[in-house]
Amino acid sequence: MNKEFKNSLYAVFGNPIDHSQSPKIHNFFLKKYNFHENYIRVCLEKENFLSDILFFFKNGGKGANITLPFKEKVFSICDSITERARIAGAINTIKKTKKKGLLGDNTDGIGFLSDLIFKKLIKKNFNILLLGAGGAARGVLHPLLNFKCNVYITNRTFSKAEYLSEKFKKFGNIQSVSLNSLHRKNYNLVVNATSTSVLNISPVIPSSLVSKKTIYYDMFYGEKNTSFINFCKKHGAQKVFNGFGMLVNQAAHSFFLWKKIFPNVNDVFYFFERKTVT
Template sequence: MTDLYAVFGNPINHSKSPHIHRHFAEQTGQDMTYTKQQVAPGEFDQAATEFFDKGGKGLNITVPFKLDAYSFAARLTPRARRAGAVNTLALQTDGTVLGDNTDGIGMIHDMHNLGWELRGKRVLILGAGGAVRGILQPLLEQEPQEVAIVNRTHHKAEQLANGFHDLGDVRALTLEALAGQQFDILINGTSASLHGELPPLPDDLLAPGACCYDMMYSAEPTVFLQWAQTHGAAAVADGLGMLIGQAAEAFYLWRQIRPEVVPVITAMRRQMTEKNQNHK
């Protein structure tokens, strides 16, 4: 019997999840199918209930349904509860549905694959939305020296910092307060760089050997990564590895097998580059 999995979202056509999980299933010899389904606003519970009633084993959840999935799950992992959002639903042996959030651990695994050290480092995060909330617990578990959050709306950054300060040294900073400070790891958690926007960052923000990570990804370097390269970053990376890393964590939750992510990252990066060149 082939096990059924899917990704729910709206819009969903752009989703690379079916492609990623097909790679994982072939690589690990798993008998499963994975589809994508566009769900209408307000119809998430009905769609998810139908999916599991028809024998579905697990779902990935993308925008705008991560809060719906949080409410839908009968049980939550500690990291999902902290994130306040769910991107993975897994049917349990007792018939209940577990909600998890694999975004943050996907990013941490990607940084480990890149050889980036987080322990004892000064980390700066741009943005204070749901994507950033999802990465904070796994990030703080790596024991950085400090995590600073900067957001256009400062009180949102403060709320986020207050919600996680029990896990480590995390605080909100204003853009003005960045003057004269240096950080080892910069993480862009906003989608603004995909639209060519970037907050006014000090020219000397990067410590020697600093690494810059954009949670967004595209065929061309984002504006944030272009800024990083021109301001002396030792290494830069976009979020393609995070996307594939969070999928691998979901796959492990469902199948108890951990797939190899690096070959999939390489294949998808090549595909994106070729597609981009063909459009030029």
């Protein structure tokens, strides 16, 4: 752990973490804006993750991103929490403030909505099906409801979907739906916020949910198509997107929290497209 943290002032923590493209994005931002600092990814053991994150900040760390499965579990180490993180009930960004306290924030929701708007994948009054009820889902619920969309949330453990539906109903139109009743509604957008793609397992949704008209968005990404995207394409979906755009946009908001500079996300897309071509 000591060797990993040496000269690395920013990091993303999760388990698993090998798939993460966050270091490439943030190191691109750091270099572009002339910060001679480094951003790494760290796989944490689930038993000691809080003490490891604290160790990072006590040894020079300035900022961190938090991903699965820790987003809902880092509140106890933060000295202050932003309103959007409090509403979400999940933290994906931590900043060490000048007073040496840790500020917890959530940039997932704004990053997700920014990507949907940029790609023209969302309109007011859209019927959106959200698969999953963990930290990833929590982070995007308020922005979607605030955008005046109708959100339907489902989860393998249905009680978790019911809990979030009750918790967020004051912000807009949200309902919990069981996996068995998904086919009863026509959805404009289906969003995968489960860990199935990270674990490379098939999504627990019926093939009857897939249609040519519906938009399918996986909040996760990889060098190859995710299991969710492959499932949707196999059953005839034509409008499928991965979460790389969300990652870039939430990274930009994290970077702004740390550096007070909002980077140009188009530079990142251009850089990655150029690297892919060459």
